[in-house]
Amino acid sequence: MKHILSFCAFVISLGLFAAHHEELENNTTMHENNFVYISTYTQPAGGNPETLKKSLLGSISTLEKNGYNSCGMLRHQFGGDRSFLTYCYFDDWDQFAKINDDGAPLPSTYRQLYGDHTDKLAAVVVRNLTKRTPYVLEAKYSFGSYLTNNESRANAKILFDAYDKAFGGCNMTEHFWGPELTWNFYCGYDSYADWGKKVDALSTIHEAELADLKLDVKDHSDHLMIRVN
Numbered sequence: 001m002k003h004i005l006s007f008c009a010f011v012i013s014l015g016l017f018a019a020h021h022e023e024l025e026n027n028t029t030m031h032e033n034n035f036v037y038i039s040t041y042t043q044p045a046g047g048n049p050e051t052l053k054k055s056l057l058g059s060i061s062t063l064e065k066n067g068y069n070s071c072g073m074l075r076h077q078f079g080g081d082r083s084f085l086t087y088c089y090f091d092d093w094d095q096f097a098k099i100n101d102d103g104a105p106l107p108s109t110y111r112q113l114y115g116d117h118t119d120k121l122a123a124v125v126v127r128n129l130t131k132r133t134p135y136v137l138e139a140k141y142s143f144g145s146y147l148t149n150n151e152s153r154a155n156a157k158i159l160f161d162a163y164d165k166a167f168g169g170c171n172m173t174e175h176f177w178g179p180e181l182t183w184n185f186y187c188g189y190d191s192y193a194d195w196g197k198k199v200d201a202l203s204t205i206h207e208a209e210l211a212d213l214k215l216d217v218k219d220h221s222d223h224l225m226i227r228v229n
Contacts, residue, residue: 031069033089035096036122036173038184042083044115049075052113053228056084063088067099074136074225081116085138085225089124096121120178126160128169133188135195138223139163140182144216155215156183162210163187166202182219195224 041056043049053075060071068088076083090096141159143152153174160183164170167187175181189195 031089032091033069033127034092034124035090035176036124037063037068037088037090037096038120038122038173039086040081040083040116040118041086042081042115042117044113047113047115052084055113056086057228060086060088066102067095073228074138075228076223077135077226078222078224080221080223084228085223118179120180121176122173122178122184123176124171125174126164126170126172128164129167129171129186129188130169131188132227133190134227135189135191136225136227137167137185137187137189137195138225139185139187140180140219140221140223141185141217142180142182142219144218147216151216153183155217158213158215159183159210159217160185162202162205166205167198 041052043052053073056073060073064071068090071086071088073087074085076085090099141156143155147155156172156174160170160172163185164172164187167189170185170187173184173186175183187198189198
C-alpha cells in the first residue's frame, strides 16, 4: 500500500507540473486536467460506422454535461482494430467521484452498437501538444516485467522525447487503472504530407540516438487517427 500511495503521489505531482500548459482542447475554463478517461470501441462486422459515430458523439456530449472536461473523439485510419477512441479529461478523483457516484442506470431500450469496448484511466504526465490537430498518432509502449516502475518510466521518457522533438510537441499519459500497463504518446499532424516530414525527423533521431539503446520494450503499437468533430 505504501508503494501504491507513493506511486500515486508521484504521478499526480507530474500532472500538476504539466498543468500550466495550454490544454489540447483550448477550453476557456481553467482546468488542471491531470487525468484522462479513454475508451475504445471496435466496429462490428456489418455495422454502420456512421451510426456508431453519431451514438458516440452523443455519449461524449452527455459525459461533458455530467461534469468531465473537454471530451473528444478520434477515428481509426491505420493500425490496430478499426475503432473509435473517445476521451474526457478530469482534474482529480473528487471530480471523478462526483460524476460517477451520481451515474444513472442504462435505459431498458439501450442498444449496443459497438463490438469490443475498453476503458482506461491514465495520468497526464506531459502536455506539449497545445493545438487541436486534425490528425493524431497514438503510440503505445510497455516494458519488461523485470523492470521497476521507475526504470520503465525512464525508458518511456527516452522514447517520448524523440517523438516530442520530431512532432514539435506531444502528450504522454501513464497507466493508472484499466487494461494495458502502457505509456501512451499522442502527437498531432496537419496532413499526411506533414506526417511524412515528421516521420523522417523521427527516423533520423532513432538512428542517431535510439537504435543502439536497450530499452526493454515488451510491446508496441501505433494508431493513426483522424479527429471526429
